[in-house]
Amino acid sequence: MGSLRRDKKKERDIARQRIARLLSLADEIYARDKELAISYGELARRISMRYRVRIPKEWSWRYCRKCKKFLYPGINMRVRVRSRRMPHIVIMCGECGGLNRRPY
Structure with missing residues (x-):
């Protein structure tokens, strides 16, 4: 029975894409729905901590x-x-x- 091995490089790449998408959505929606935008920002931050990925400089x-x-x-x-x-x-x-x- 083989072990399930996680591909960390792929996970981090997906995490970077999700962070970029969440932050761009938060930026677009902030004027209409502040709470949703804040939750997107918090989620992006949690993803970056979970997968040890830096938030891009333009957003940090x-x-x-x-x-x-x-x-x-x-x-x-x-x-x-x-x-x-x-x-x-x-x-x-x-x-x-x-x-x-x-x-x-």
Whole structure:
């Protein structure tokens, strides 16, 4: 009786595709149904943790580092551009008030 072997590379590839699809759906639907979009964001995050796959850079900044909520610009997140000293973007979470700074 042979053992069932999981193909981890294939699983991770499928996980990356699912994460990308869920986050794009969350982005499209956020203005109409906030709760559904948040659940899509949480599901994508859980999939990335389960299969140890990174969330793509274009989406990773859309998560609050403090409360881990999916953020949507202008609705539950503020984006400010600062040019003092080192130019950077300040992202403020509307849910918990957490700050995230990213150089540009």
